[in-house]
Amino acid sequence: MSTLLALALLSAPGAPGDDFSSRVTQAKLAEAASTGPDYQKQLWNLIGDRTTDALKGCISSLPRPDKSPFTLVADVAPNGSLGRVEVRPTTDVATCLLSRFATWTLPKPPADPAPYPIEVDFSITP
Numbered sequence: 001m002s003t004l005l006a007l008a009l010l011s012a013p014g015a016p017g018d019d020f021s022s023r024v025t026q027a028k029l030a031e032a033a034s035t036g037p038d039y040q041k042q043l044w045n046l047i048g049d050r051t052t053d054a055l056k057g058c059i060s061s062l063p064r065p066d067k068s069p070f071t072l073v074a075d076v077a078p079n080g081s082l083g084r085v086e087v088r089p090t091t092d093v094a095t096c097l098l099s100r101f102a103t104w105t106l107p108k109p110p111a112d113p114a115p116y117p118i119e120v121d122f123s124i125t126p
Contacts, residue, residue, distance in 0.1 A: 020088050023073045027119035035110035042107040043118070050104070051097075055122070058096035066091035067124040072101060075115035080105040083115060093124070 030036055059065045070093070074085040085102040087094035109116030 020073060020086060023084075023086075023117055024071060024119045026113070027073055027117035030110075030113060030117050031119075033110075035112075039107065039110055039116075046107055047104065051101070051120075054100040055093070055097055055124070058093050058100070059124070062092050062096065065093045067093060069121065069123045070094040071119060071121050072098060073117065073119045074101070075117055076106050076109045077115050078108060078111070080108050082106065094122070097122070 031040060059067070068089065068091050070087050070089055070091060072085065072087045072094070075083045077083060082102055082104065085098055087098045106118075109118075
């Protein structure tokens, strides 16, 4: 009986371990939808250089920056403001970038889904 309970808890919707992964999946689905490519283009035209500068600033401000790959996920409100910005794994570089990224206003997203999910995979090369 306890095995069944454990399996039920692990597979329950909204379980803490699944939230980040499901948000990443939802963001990838939104990106692949018919409005996704146009929004991605607008997004990166606005934040591409800013993201690179923020990442470089984070790396240079840390004594021994952990340059491990990480993923950022966020919800974009209809006005472009950000909510529920998270990173995994939570390295010093990822946490620093999150603190900067979370304050930005992005382009107004497509109306559906609302809020509009985005995800960014970061891989830092020397």
